[in-house]
Amino acid sequence: MKKFLILSAFFMLACVPLFSEADEDCMICHEDPDLKTEEGTLLFIESVKFLSSVHGESGISCVGCHSDLQGFEDFPHKEKLETVSCGECHDKAAEEFKASIHSEATIKKDSLIVSCKDCHGKHDIRNKDDFDSRVFPLNLPQTCELCHLGKVKRERGVEFIKQYEKSIHFEGLEKAGLTTSSNCSNCHGAHDIKAVHHPLSRVSRENIIGTCGTCHVGIERDYLEGVHGKDYAKGSKDVPVCTDCHSEHDITSPQNLASSVYKTKIAEVCSRCHDDEALSRQYGFLTSRLKTFSDSFHGTASKFGETRVANCASCHGFHAIRPSSDPKSSTHPGNLPETCGNCHPGAGKNFAEGKIHVISEKISNKWAYLLKIFYIILIIVIVSIFLIFIAADIFHRVFRRRKRE
Numbered sequence: 001m002k003k004f005l006i007l008s009a010f011f012m013l014a015c016v017p018l019f020s021e022a023d024e025d026c027m028i029c030h031e032d033p034d035l036k037t038e039e040g041t042l043l044f045i046e047s048v049k050f051l052s053s054v055h056g057e058s059g060i061s062c063v064g065c066h067s068d069l070q071g072f073e074d075f076p077h078k079e080k081l082e083t084v085s086c087g088e089c090h091d092k093a094a095e096e097f098k099a100s101i102h103s104e105a106t107i108k109k110d111s112l113i114v115s116c117k118d119c120h121g122k123h124d125i126r127n128k129d130d131f132d133s134r135v136f137p138l139n140l141p142q143t144c145e146l147c148h149l150g151k152v153k154r155e156r157g158v159e160f161i162k163q164y165e166k167s168i169h170f171e172g173l174e175k176a177g178l179t180t181s182s183n184c185s186n187c188h189g190a191h192d193i194k195a196v197h198h199p200l201s202r203v204s205r206e207n208i209i210g211t212c213g214t215c216h217v218g219i220e221r222d223y224l225e226g227v228h229g230k231d232y233a234k235g236s237k238d239v240p241v242c243t244d245c246h247s248e249h250d251i252t253s254p255q256n257l258a259s260s261v262y263k264t265k266i267a268e269v270c271s272r273c274h275d276d277e278a279l280s281r282q283y284g285f286l287t288s289r290l291k292t293f294s295d296s297f298h299g300t301a302s303k304f305g306e307t308r309v310a311n312c313a314s315c316h317g318f319h320a321i322r323p324s325s326d327p328k329s330s331t332h333p334g335n336l337p338e339t340c341g342n343c344h345p346g347a348g349k350n351f352a353e354g355k356i357h358v359i360s361e362k363i364s365n366k367w368a369y370l371l372k373i374f375y376i377i378l379i380i381v382i383v384s385i386f387l388i389f390i391a392a393d394i395f396h397r398v399f400r401r402r403k404r405e
């Protein structure tokens, strides 16, 4: 037993990585916690952190990165050393990074410099699957936000980035601990991040369906089968993509009041296009869809916050929307009993008969409409006069009593 203990202690020692002889040369000075440059930059290297980093564990020596000191023995060395080039060993990452917006920012002299160490660190770099890595999915938002909530101001400002923290995706990471939820890199990439409108950007119109679809596989399939998706696949710029309906950084569950597709807000989302004059002319829509919906029982109740009534999506669906002429469409005459029946149990063919988007009386009977408006104004005027009369009476009584006292 004793022998075993000694043996295992020996193995444990052997497993603890130690500095190589060459690295000891550097640590003679850099082990000193007080070592600083004249400007006060700390030059102290924490042994434990470095030795437990992926490079320390892989036996990469100091001069593996600080390569201008390779073979150097005549210490002290010169004051300024070359910038470390990570690409010497990580050529694929470096190649991708070179074509990114972050690399462009570095080349433009007046901008902030972005380099490998900003996302990975220097002497404490860890494997990307390590809990403590700066690029581990749960830690990544913080790493990006270091710049994007600070010094870097883009078109839509810092608030736009901050919205991410209100999203279901962030909640998934933070609260549910789901590494499969979407962090910044799932949508934007890591080394190959492009300006958002660049055609190769993962969030550009051209690519956004595939980007959300990497995780929401079933929804991508449904979308591409619908009328919007079919046109999207042909390159149309007029149809909605995921972010037109769900927004970008503050995506939440549709059951959340803040969601852009919360039941009572859906009409607004669809009408952005379906009430648009130019689009309707181009595609032969009727722009009366919102109006006819709003005038219907469903629309009126919805305006008052009633969520049980039908909205555009309850009848048309939302991802695989099909024109009513398509027999598979939920609004095809043959399928209406089922569509309405979802909420009106027992709804037969008769129930669903007649136009749903009917032009209301309001427009077809102009005189009746004007008369109604006249009555409404008359009532408001009469009630107002009545209220003024009561107020004057009260004032008069109070005034008289004061005078008597």
Ligand code: HEC
Pocket (backbone or CB within 6 Å): 025, 026, 027, 028, 029, 030, 036, 037, 038, 043, 062, 063, 066, 069, 075, 076, 077, 078, 079, 080, 081, 082
């Ligand atoms: C004799 C002590 C000593 C030894 C040995 C030594 N350094 Fe230094 N090192 C210094 C001092 C002092 C500075 C600060 C120079 C200055 O004033 O800017 C420094 C600065 C540095 C810097 C920062 C340079 C810059 O451009 O800001 C790096 C990197 C560095 N050392 C790496 C190494 C490596 C790698 C080794 C081993 C191969 C090593 N040092 C060995 C004393 C030492």
Ligand code: HEC
Pocket (backbone or CB within 6 Å): 023, 026, 027, 030, 042, 043, 044, 045, 050, 055, 060, 061, 062, 063, 064, 065, 066, 082, 083, 084, 117, 121, 122, 123, 125
């Ligand atoms: C994985 C690559 C890598 C290894 C290995 C490495 N360094 Fe560095 N080191 C860097 C980077 C990156 C910087 C930041 C400056 C730069 O970009 O050139 C840096 C900076 C430094 C500095 C300046 C102070 C600072 O923190 O910015 C010192 C001192 C230093 N290194 C010493 C060492 C010593 C001693 C070792 C070995 C124990 C070592 N380095 C191993 C990448 C490395």
Ligand code: HEC
Pocket (backbone or CB within 6 Å): 086, 087, 090, 093, 094, 095, 097, 102, 114, 115, 116, 117, 118, 119, 120, 128, 135, 140, 185, 189, 190, 191
């Ligand atoms: C904007 C932040 C960012 C910058 C800058 C950055 N990386 Fe990364 N890097 C990441 C993220 C995020 C991951 C994890 C990607 C993943 O999970 O697939 C990663 C992963 C890696 C990996 C391991 C996985 C792989 O792709 O092989 C290496 C190696 C790496 N980076 C090296 C570098 C080097 C070298 C540079 C500089 C040329 C660099 N990184 C610059 C964010 C960055």
Ligand code: HEC
Pocket (backbone or CB within 6 Å): 054, 055, 058, 060, 064, 065, 084, 085, 086, 087, 088, 089, 090, 116, 117, 120, 121, 122, 125, 126, 127, 128, 129
């Ligand atoms: C001398 C070669 C060398 C240099 C220079 C170097 N690395 Fe590495 N790096 C390695 C080796 C070896 C590994 C461990 C094997 C692996 O996982 O690829 C590694 C691993 C990594 C990993 C983890 C890979 C993963 O799968 O998650 C990252 C991240 C990384 N390096 C980033 C950097 C960054 C950033 C720099 C510059 C500051 C740098 N490396 C400089 C050799 C190097």
Ligand code: HEC
Pocket (backbone or CB within 6 Å): 141, 144, 145, 148, 154, 155, 156, 157, 160, 161, 164, 169, 182, 183, 184, 185, 186, 187, 188, 196, 197, 203, 204, 205, 243, 248, 249, 251
């Ligand atoms: C669910 C996907 C998704 C996630 C997660 C995400 N983004 Fe975005 N991001 C987008 C989309 C979509 C746009 C807008 C694209 C457009 O305008 O066409 C965008 C735009 C941006 C922009 C440009 C802002 C501007 O003002 O134009 C920046 C910078 C950005 N995101 C950074 C981040 C950071 C940092 C994180 C993590 C904290 C993050 N994003 C998380 C999808 C995402």
Ligand code: HEC
Pocket (backbone or CB within 6 Å): 101, 102, 104, 105, 111, 112, 113, 114, 115, 118, 119, 140, 143, 144, 145, 146, 147, 148, 152, 154, 155, 184, 185, 188, 189, 190, 193, 194, 195, 196, 197
């Ligand atoms: C060291 C600071 C820094 C870090 C860390 C950083 N960025 Fe950036 N980022 C910038 C700068 C600077 C720009 C602007 C480039 C320009 O103006 O040309 C930029 C631009 C962008 C853009 C393009 C914005 C647009 O308007 O099109 C996106 C998207 C982006 N970053 C996402 C990220 C993500 C995701 C991460 C984390 C993986 C990250 N950034 C980490 C500094 C940083």
Ligand code: HEC
Pocket (backbone or CB within 6 Å): 209, 212, 213, 216, 219, 220, 223, 228, 240, 241, 242, 243, 244, 245, 246, 254, 261, 262, 263, 266, 313, 318, 319
């Ligand atoms: C035309 C607008 C529109 C487009 C485009 C759109 N969605 Fe939706 N999406 C909705 C509506 C409306 C709902 C929810 C309706 C409800 O359940 O009340 C929804 C629900 C969802 C849900 C939650 C599923 C559920 O039933 O709770 C996810 C996830 C989702 N969408 C992802 C996506 C993705 C990914 C894309 C792109 C491939 C996309 N959406 C495109 C309107 C849209």
Ligand code: HEC
Pocket (backbone or CB within 6 Å): 168, 169, 171, 172, 173, 176, 178, 180, 181, 182, 183, 186, 187, 211, 212, 213, 214, 215, 216, 242, 243, 246, 248, 251, 252, 253, 254
């Ligand atoms: C890396 C994978 C991934 C990517 C990329 C992604 N999502 Fe998600 N999304 C998830 C996960 C996982 C959840 C569930 C999170 C939770 O429930 O906490 C989710 C939830 C959602 C929800 C709420 C669903 C519900 O029923 O509550 C919507 C809506 C949504 N995502 C839309 C999008 C859109 C739009 C995009 C593209 C801009 C996108 N997602 C990109 C993984 C992803």
Ligand code: HEC
Pocket (backbone or CB within 6 Å): 227, 228, 231, 238, 239, 240, 241, 244, 266, 269, 270, 271, 272, 273, 274, 279, 283, 285, 312, 313, 316, 317, 318, 321, 322, 323, 324
């Ligand atoms: C970004 C603009 C946009 C948004 C938002 C939008 N649509 Fe569309 N929609 C279009 C365009 C453009 C077409 C025409 C496609 C074609 O005919 O090829 C279309 C076609 C349709 C059609 C088929 C029309 C026909 O006559 O064949 C229906 C039904 C439809 N949309 C319903 C909806 C619903 C319901 C919503 C909301 C959940 C919605 N749309 C949101 C742009 C939009």
Ligand code: HEC
Pocket (backbone or CB within 6 Å): 267, 270, 271, 274, 285, 289, 290, 293, 298, 310, 311, 312, 313, 314, 315, 316, 322, 323, 324, 325, 331, 336, 355, 356, 357, 358
């Ligand atoms: C109660 C169910 C219901 C609601 C709610 C509803 N629709 Fe419709 N919609 C239909 C039916 C049924 C048709 C086909 C018959 C017709 O044109 O009246 C249709 C037709 C359409 C068309 C013509 C294209 C086609 O497929 O024939 C568009 C565009 C449209 N609706 C958009 C909307 C929008 C936008 C909303 C929300 C503001 C909405 N609808 C709300 C049931 C509904």
Ligand code: HEC
Pocket (backbone or CB within 6 Å): 297, 298, 308, 309, 310, 311, 314, 315, 336, 339, 340, 341, 342, 343, 344, 351, 352, 353, 356
């Ligand atoms: C998402 C659920 C839902 C769908 C789908 C739906 N309705 Fe309704 N509808 C309601 C609710 C809730 C009321 C409120 C009164 C009630 O409970 O009957 C209502 C009320 C009505 C009313 C007026 C009140 C009445 O009972 O006479 C009519 C007419 C009506 N719906 C027709 C339709 C038709 C036609 C369809 C199919 C094209 C349809 N509805 C689809 C939920 C729905």
